[in-house]
Amino acid sequence: MAGLASLQAALGHEFSDASLLEQALTHRSHSAKHNERLEFLGDSVLNFVVASLLFERFTKIDEGDLSRLRASLVKQASLADIATRLSLSQYLRLGEGELKSGGFRRPSILADALEALFAAVFLDGGFDAARKVIARQYESILVNVDPKTLGKDPKTLLQELLQARKLDLPLYTVVATHGAAHNQMFEVECQIPKLDIKVSAGGSSRRAAEQSAAQLAIAAIDALTPAKGSGRSRARKSAQLSLPVAVSQETK
Amino acid sequence: MAGLASLQAALGHEFSDASLLEQALTHRSHSAKHNERLEFLGDSVLNFVVASLLFERFTKIDEGDLSRLRASLVKQASLADIATRLSLSQYLRLGEGELKSGGFRRPSILADALEALFAAVFLDGGFDAARKVIARQYESILVNVDPKTLGKDPKTLLQELLQARKLDLPLYTVVATHGAAHNQMFEVECQIPKLDIKVSAGGSSRRAAEQSAAQLAIAAIDALTPAKGSGRSRARKSAQLSLPVAVSQETK
Incomplete structure (x- = not known):
């Protein structure tokens, strides 16, 4: 000690x-x-x-x-x-x-x-x-707390982001499962056709994989809209979302 | 006001x-x-x-x-x-x-x-x-808090009570169900053969009925052992258990 x-x-x-x-x-x-x-x-x-x-x-x-x-x-x-x-x-x-x-x-x-x-x-x-x-x-x-986003899971955040732009909800699809029944890995794809976004992520449950895919989709949206063009508030949001802490809660 | x-x-x-x-x-x-x-x-x-x-x-x-x-x-x-x-x-x-x-x-x-x-x-x-x-x-x-009993559900308390007397665990049996599927009532019997106790109680779930039956069984045990013979501590316990608050938590 x-x-x-x-x-x-x-x-x-x-x-x-x-x-x-x-x-x-x-x-x-x-x-x-x-x-x-x-x-x-x-x-x-x-x-x-x-x-x-x-x-x-x-x-x-x-x-x-x-x-x-x-x-x-x-x-x-x-x-x-x-x-x-x-x-x-x-x-x-x-x-x-x-x-x-x-x-x-x-x-x-x-x-x-x-x-x-x-x-x-x-x-x-x-x-x-x-x-x-x-x-x-x-x-x-x-x-640094943003009361609108902190503690919300990626799927909720993605949905709110799309609703704010009057876009349809994202589509989640299980594209593959790997491993034995007691130790399965799920691969989920998240699609946002209007924005031409299609990302996929793995997880030990369908829900966890969906959350990780939503996280990637948010990152993809942020990449489409550079911070300087999208205003202060979104830039701050995306910086928060990229903290590992925000993801680990949901993907475990 | x-x-x-x-x-x-x-x-x-x-x-x-x-x-x-x-x-x-x-x-x-x-x-x-x-x-x-x-x-x-x-x-x-x-x-x-x-x-x-x-x-x-x-x-x-x-x-x-x-x-x-x-x-x-x-x-x-x-x-x-x-x-x-x-x-x-x-x-x-x-x-x-x-x-x-x-x-x-x-x-x-x-x-x-x-x-x-x-x-x-x-x-x-x-x-x-x-x-x-x-x-x-x-x-x-x-x-009036008894740290050994407060907040424990009746089934747990009954089990501890019987274990302290080196008696077998109580037997719970569903003896009847009434009503339609979405609004069923369960009637459960609780038996303690060694003490010749057999009580039954109803509830909106099997678990709730078991808890109510356990509560009645504890009351029956208390009735078998008068407070003056069983010492201070048990008398206090049983007084606590008969408070309606202790039951309502578990039987709802």
Whole structure:
């Protein structure tokens, strides 16, 4: 475990009770005083703080959209990204087995430890301290949130994109399946005849393959309409969609 | 809408900004400035505060049990109970249609308004104010929480009860079905031969009928073992199980 001063600096919180920090970083494979109870508490303080940040920032959007945005911001992949930015893996305390199998890189372990850290800050410094630490990690993320698109899956986004241009819905066709029944791969084609677009993608389920194909179709539409011609807003949308995080949620 | 002084007294919070209180009590059927965004925020502050109350109170139970307890404490029926205790229905602002159809008695409307109220307190007085208000409503409930049983369904409880006495698992049998396919009623019998117990109950699904039958079987076991002979702990358990709230969750 690396020295914890740099982690505390990155979080913006210096612990009065270092044992809380240590426990938050301890996986159950390491010792009995592990971080799972803290994770329970941290999950809920995180959910609340992100809810209140969104509530303040987006005063016009309804509760359904607020829920979608929050789900996207607190999902495992988003938390693992933050944990990676904090270099959390080098501070984790894992058991032998998890260490050898590379557990310090597992998104679930990273995300759980991050939630536990937030709880540790809350227990150590109270709610305002936890809110400050969480807000700091989400500051740069919130600036780039597009409330119209974040957290929507590629098929929904593609449909909305086409409807905005008054074009027909895309056509999805399974063009091939590979492998045995218990381990099938589906190849799906997505066609948008009016735009002369035909792309295909694979996935372990029909739904997953359709989502990946929709993602490619969106990229193809973006390629047809250069950013400088299509205005600010679409350019920003397409930049977001090309983030790997947005896809991985749907294609797994 | 009745005068709001008594509601504020019951909550233990006097609003600086009365418009927040008003908005929290306004259903979407009444006007555009309704309580749904507040409900989104209130749901998460409630979840967090209840999580932290449980975390403090039950220092030995694991995160799975903490989650089960919290789910039971913040579910709609529990919130509607609190709302009823606060006489919330007389303060609600509903549209004509909802008023006529008795919307002020609907558990969902009551629960949503209560969550919105918690958010309003948070926005009005900060986190500590919200925590105090929520803790006050849960004080009497938390005293009676049995972490071993609360939130478990009757089949699970019956199974644990029998295992503790080293008895065989109960036998569930569908003894009759009534009605057309789209609106079937199932009648299920639950047998515990060693205790000479045979009870039956109906439900709109096999699962629901089994849960109701298990509930009756637990009551039958309790009747066999008078409270004074069976010690404090079982007497308390059975008292909890006979609460209507515990059943309605599973049999709907």
